[in-house]
Amino acid sequence: MDTQYEKLQKLIKYPSVVEFRVIVDADVGNSIGQIKEVINGIEKGGMREITAPPRKSAKGNYVSYAIPVKVSCAHNLKLIYxxxxxxxCVKHIL
Incomplete structure (x- = not known):
């Protein structure tokens, strides 16, 4: 039986732009900078411009961003997650 990772390798044709939904603490000012640094360490220049507006949680404690990233292989996708x-500052990544 295939693992989830093996299924993912078969489903996505690489390179591909994958949109990650990242939920961060609202009070951290440079969360996007931290995320970009990590992503660029894995996929140099892979992080695309964020075009969707950030969404705040109902209580304002968290902000979620839709971050598009060009991913070259399944291994790098796993590393990004x-x-x-x-x-x-990251609470969840989807």
Missing amino acids: EKVGAIT
């Missing part, structure tokens, strides 16, 4: 998810 892992490394962006490990940033302290």
Whole structure:
């Protein structure tokens, strides 16, 4: 039986632009800068311009961004999820 990772490798044709939904603490001023630094360390120049407006949570504690990234392979996709998810201001990455 295929693992989720193997299924993902079969579903996406690379290179591909993948939109990540990233939820961060609203009180962190440079969250996008931190995210961009991590993404560019994996996919140099891969982060595209964010065109969708950020969305605040109902209580204003969190902000979510739709971040488009050009990903060259399944391994880098997995790395982006892992490394962006490990940033302290990031609460979730979808």
